[in-house]
Amino acid sequence: MFEFSTKAKQLAIGLTVVGAILWVVGFAMNGSSSHEADHGHDAHATEMQADAGHDAHAEEAHDAHAEAHGAEAHDAHAEHENDYPGEAHASMIESTYESDHADAHGAEAHDAHAEHVHHQRQNRPWSALYVAAIFFLGLGLGQLFFLAIQYIAQAGWSAGLLRVMEAQAFTIIIPLIVIALITFLGLGHVHHMFHWMVEGINIEGHENYDEIIAGKRGFLNPTFFIIRVLVYIGGWVWAARMLRKNSLLSDSGDGVEMWKRNRKVGAIFTVFYAVTSSTSAWDLIMSIDTHWFSTLFGWYTFAGMFVSSFAATILVTLYLKSKGLLEWVNDNHIHDLGKFMFAFSVFWTYLWFSQFVLIWYANIPEEVTYYMQRWDQYKVPFFTMLSLNFIFPVLAILSRPAKRVPGTLVMAALFVLVGHYMDHYVMIMPGTVGDQYGFGLVELGPILFFAGLFIYVMLSNLAKAPLLHKNHPMMVESKHFQQ
Amino acid sequence: MGHTKHNPIVRALFNDDDIVLSAVKDLRANGFHVSEVYSPFPIHGLDEAMGLKRTRLSTAAFFYGLTGLFFASWLTYYTMIMDWPQNIGGKPNSMWFLNMPSFVPVMFELTVFFAAHLMCWSYFAVNGLYPGAKAQNPDPRTTDDHFLMEVELEGDEDALNKKLKDLGALEISKIEA
Numbered sequence: 001m002f003e004f005s006t007k008a009k010q011l012a013i014g015l016t017v018v019g020a021i022l023w024v025v026g027f028a029m030n031g032s033s034s035h036e037a038d039h040g041h042d043a044h045a046t047e048m049q050a051d052a053g054h055d056a057h058a059e060e061a062h063d064a065h066a067e068a069h070g071a072e073a074h075d076a077h078a079e080h081e082n083d084y085p086g087e088a089h090a091s092m093i094e095s096t097y098e099s100d101h102a103d104a105h106g107a108e109a110h111d112a113h114a115e116h117v118h119h120q121r122q123n124r125p126w127s128a129l130y131v132a133a134i135f136f137l138g139l140g141l142g143q144l145f146f147l148a149i150q151y152i153a154q155a156g157w158s159a160g161l162l163r164v165m166e167a168q169a170f171t172i173i174i175p176l177i178v179i180a181l182i183t184f185l186g187l188g189h190v191h192h193m194f195h196w197m198v199e200g201i202n203i204e205g206h207e208n209y210d211e212i213i214a215g216k217r218g219f220l221n222p223t224f225f226i227i228r229v230l231v232y233i234g235g236w237v238w239a240a241r242m243l244r245k246n247s248l249l250s251d252s253g254d255g256v257e258m259w260k261r262n263r264k265v266g267a268i269f270t271v272f273y274a275v276t277s278s279t280s281a282w283d284l285i286m287s288i289d290t291h292w293f294s295t296l297f298g299w300y301t302f303a304g305m306f307v308s309s310f311a312a313t314i315l316v317t318l319y320l321k322s323k324g325l326l327e328w329v330n331d332n333h334i335h336d337l338g339k340f341m342f343a344f345s346v347f348w349t350y351l352w353f354s355q356f357v358l359i360w361y362a363n364i365p366e367e368v369t370y371y372m373q374r375w376d377q378y379k380v381p382f383f384t385m386l387s388l389n390f391i392f393p394v395l396a397i398l399s400r401p402a403k404r405v406p407g408t409l410v411m412a413a414l415f416v417l418v419g420h421y422m423d424h425y426v427m428i429m430p431g432t433v434g435d436q437y438g439f440g441l442v443e444l445g446p447i448l449f450f451a452g453l454f455i456y457v458m459l460s461n462l463a464k465a466p467l468l469h470k471n472h473p474m475m476v477e478s479k480h481f482q483q
Numbered sequence: 484m485g486h487t488k489h490n491p492i493v494r495a496l497f498n499d500d501d502i503v504l505s506a507v508k509d510l511r512a513n514g515f516h517v518s519e520v521y522s523p524f525p526i527h528g529l530d531e532a533m534g535l536k537r538t539r540l541s542t543a544a545f546f547y548g549l550t551g552l553f554f555a556s557w558l559t560y561y562t563m564i565m566d567w568p569q570n571i572g573g574k575p576n577s578m579w580f581l582n583m584p585s586f587v588p589v590m591f592e593l594t595v596f597f598a599a600h601l602m603c604w605s606y607f608a609v610n611g612l613y614p615g616a617k618a619q620n621p622d623p624r625t626t627d628d629h630f631l632m633e634v635e636l637e638g639d640e641d642a643l644n645k646k647l648k649d650l651g652a653l654e655i656s657k658i659e660a
Contacts, residue, residue: 357584361572399541482528 002325004463008455015452023445027125030442119192120433125442126182126191127432132446133178134284135308135424136454140172142309144240145273146340148266151243151259156477157336160328162469164316166247167461168309169240174453176233179284183229187222193432195290196220213290220287232280239269247472248465255471277302285424288431292370294359300351301427307344307389308420311413313337316458318406326467328479331404335483338403338412342393345416349390374426377435381422388419421447490635491659492518493643494621495652497630500526506650507532510634515643519633521625544602551597552590559586629653 147165150158158165186197195213200206202214202221213220242265250258278298286297294300314337320326321334359367374382396412397403429437469475497503504526507517517533520526560579563569563586568576575581607613625631636643636657647655 353584353587357587360584361574363572398545 001466002320002323002459002462004459008459012452012456012459015448016456017452019445019447019449019452021445022441023125023129023449026128026441026445030121030125117434117436120436123191123193123432124436124438126185126193127429128442129178129446130182130193130432131421131425131428131443132450133175133182134428135421136450137172137175137179138305138420138424139309139312139454140169140175140240141236142306143313144169144172144236144243145270145277145306146309147243148239148269148273151263151266152270154263154474156474157333157481159469159472159474159478160326161313161317161333161337161478162247162472163462163465163467164313164320164326166240166244167458168313168316169243170461171454171457172236172240174457175450176236178450180229180233183284184226187225194288195431196287197222216290220290225283228279228283232276232283235269235272235276239265239272243269244461247469250469250471251466253471256473258471259473285427288428289370291366294355294367294370296351296355300348300355303344303348303351304389304420304423307341307348308417310337310341310344311416311420312454314341314409314413318410320462320467321406328468330481332481332483333478334406334409335400335403338397338409341409341413341416342397342403345389345393349386352386352389373430373434378426378430378437381426385419385422385426388415389423392419490637491657493634493636493640493647494654494656494658495632495634495647495650496622496624496654497632497652498628499651500524500630502651503630503632504529504532506632506647506652509650510646513646515646516635516637517632518635521620521622521631523626523628523630526630540602540605543605544598547601547605548594548598550601551594554597555586555590555593558593559589 143165147162147169149155150162150165182191183194185191186194189197189199192198195201195210196216198208198210200208201210202217203209204214243262246258246262246265281298281301285301286293314334317326317329317334317337321329356371359371362368392415393412396408396415402408425443472478495506497506500522503520503522507520507529510517511532511534520529520533522529556579563582564576564579570576571585574585579586611619620626621633622629622631632647632652634643634647640657644655
């Protein structure tokens with residue numbers, strides 16, 4: 001039986017409180033510095049120039065090349081020069097994701113631009129809180145789904161780990177509450193994170209009218225959105241509670257009967273989650289960039305959540321092992337968790353690349369703006385998160401022995417966790433704060449806040465029940481699991 | 484496998500995989516050297532019980548994959564950038580790096596191709612499996628429902644024979660080195 005020590009409790013509460021204070025302080029400081037909006041405008045102009053320089057360079061290279069292939073080839077090249085994303089940048093970036101300031105560089109529109117930058121700055125504390133909330137939601141949600149799969153796949157090896165997954169599944173509740181709060185506040189125009197929530201966006205003739213978003217009104221409207229968010233919360237929390245309840249009941253009753261009940265719950269939840277994992281990704285993340293859409297987005301978000309939840313499970317399991325608990329979990333189980341983390345970091349990369357390469361290759365303006373903004377404004381986090389989420393885990397835990405050594409696994413898990421925080425950051429921030437991003441108090445605060453709550457919910461739930469799911473019908477198989 | 488044997492070999496035939504596994508453990512614990520076991524199917528835990536070293540095939544596979552990756556990079560560079568640059572969808576063809584995303588499928592496939600094929604061939608080469616190779620199987624029944632164990636005879640032959648009989652061997656025969 002695990003005991004939630006006072007020291008751990010203090011740490012968890014301390015993190016939560018410090019995180020909350022940092023965020024509030026950051027929020028207050030952020031409000032007072034909004035007059036610097038002009039500065040942002042300058043930076044933007046400089047960036048355009050830098051881009052122009054880049055194009056000139058590309059053209060040079062092309063010229064040298066074209067010479068070798070004769071004048072005809074040169075013409076063909078020159079014609080297609082316009083297709084090069086960098087060149088199209090100036091026109092496209094203006095027309096789409098900053099459509100409201102198509103002529104922001106003209107003198108008379110300067111004020112409009114300044115106001116937009118002001119909004120972006122105001123969004124930053126909210127977005128930072130939102131990024132952390134989505135990230136920590138993934139840590140619990142991934143394991144909730146994995147827990148359901150254990151039952152419907154009749155998995156034996158994991159029986160000794162189910163209590164860890166159950167406790168982790170409960171960590172979805174607080175991020176869900178925060179997510180609901182932030183999105184509902186957005187509907188009340190407290191912040192401007194979601195483009196489609198802007199007042200009058202669907203009313204023809206209104207100054208904020210946007211034809212594309214008005215066309216999506218059937219799905220993206222406040223009433224339906226609130227219903228959907230509540231359905232997600234209801235369905236997911238229901239599954240987490242039911243799976244836990246039946247599992248606890250089996251300790252004093254019929255293990256096989258409770259296992260069968262959980263199998264039903266798992267089956268229902270899996271079907272429910274198959275739909276809601278996609279739609280929640282559209283609602284909570286993709287609708288920030290309302291003009292843009294990707295059919296792969298749901299899976300891509302899910303894969304990121306799934307892999308980071310394995311990283312968290314590995315850390316928690318190894319923590320419990322280091323306390324001398326979970327003695328029935330041996331190298332083979334840890335190895336399997338490592339394999340899942342490895343496999344799904346590759347799977348995430350596969351989906352990320354599938355989404356990226358099709359958009360990059362087709363180069364359709366309405367799609368490609370999404371990556372152009374990330375390329376122009378978020379190059380460092382964009383590439384850092386790619387290497388953290390793919391290259392580092394592959395190099396660290398590709399080999400079999402590495403997955404059986406706690407040290408390398410912990411290292412890889414930390415890469416994955418940091419990488420997927422950044423992945424969510426790169427998903428959410430560009431659409432809400434544009435180039436007004438950074439990493440300061442407002443970003444650090446929510447991470448500490450949710451980390452503290454994650455630790456608290458996780459460990460207090462672990463302490464509530466024996467770690468051994470003793471009447472699970474496949475417990476013996478799990479203890480003898482070997483590979 | 485394939486190494487020169489200096490001691491005579493005693494062959495024992497069994498008809499159950501669990502018996503073979505426990506026999507191997509027992510013999511090794513008593514200082515005998517089990518040089519080979521023939522089985523119609525893989526027996527879980529047998530390699531560990533026999534004290535076989537872990538295969539280095541996976542390490543080789545990593546480098547084979549790396550070779551494939553470099554080969555694909557060179558191939559796409561040579562064909563698509565250097566020798567005959569083509570304008571495909573307006574993608575930049577002056578530098579390999581700028582057009583790299585379109586080469587990723589090629590790089591991925593050739594990495595897998597090299598790793599898989601070279602690993603397969605390495606396995607054949609190490610085990611002496613080439614076209615026309617003679618079967619090394621001493622008894623055809625081990626391809627059906629029997630298990631054959633080879634133990635090096637280092638000391639008292641009768642003691643070993645008795646031990647094997649006790650462990651459940653059906654037939655025992657001696658082969659001079």
